[in-house]
């Protein structure tokens with residue numbers, strides 16, 4: 469599959485007779501890294517290689533926008549500087565802190581990951597893919613991000629934006645495995661951290677979903693699409709996932725109840741009102757059961773409590 473990509477790359481660059489794919493990859497890397505030297509965003513998690521801070525930032529960035537993550541990240545790493553610090557805190561404190569970030573299941577996973585890191589890894593975030601993948605809430609993307617951004621491993625980090633960029637580069641829709649292979653293949657051997665951060669920013673700032681700025685794009689020479697014709701990233705693996713509508717959703721109802729619980733216990737009889745769910749007791753009961761199963765709330769004698777207040 470990589471051969472197809474390389475063939476496409478060779479076809480695109482055939483005017484550069486004699487250079488070959490490796491030489492073109494080097495030229496591409498140089499072009500990207502030159503652009504990076506003046507365009508890389510100044511983000512707080514880029515100022516550290518501390519594996520715990522990197523893991524925290526990546527978990528937060530999984531489903532929340534950069535501008536909302538920034539202040540919460542800074543507050544978090546000041547408050548819980550190590551996995552030990554988080555693991556020895558009350559989970560309910562983390563849940564209160566998590567307000568505004570959304571998707572609180574990530575807080576549960578992060579808390580459980582901290583506990584596992586303390587228990588099985590002597591308090592140190594592991595650096596090996598297989599061990600990272602065993603941590604709660606850590607999938608292939610997050611594991612690779614930690615490997616690169618904390619340990620400078622030579623692997624590609626494939627998020628939604630980078631997947632879109634690679635599909636456009638290749639001129640066709642890509643399967644997840646193939647996109648990962650391409651990302652791994654193209655990583656600059658000497659600067660994997662910078663390469664991956666640069667690809668993130670190029671994809672997020674320039675090769676955007678709706679309005680890619682192809683004129684003057686630093687890697688336009690190696691791109692198969694150029695913004696003309698059907699977008700090859702549509703339908704590509706991991707690229708077109710849409711978030712469901714928030715208004716009226718279970719996510720909104722769950723968030724409302726958890727927010728109410730940060731202020732104090734809520735009687736089950738008042739849960740529907742706290743959630744904003746009208747005339748649907750079955751739905752209210754289901755949402756409470758789900759939150760309980762995820763250890764995000766506790767039920768005690770017809771009263772709901774946040775997280776692990778009983779522990």
Ligand code: SF4
Nearest residue numbers: 675680682685688691
């Ligand atoms: S030329 Fe356009 S589509 Fe290609 S990588 Fe640059 S911005 Fe994206």
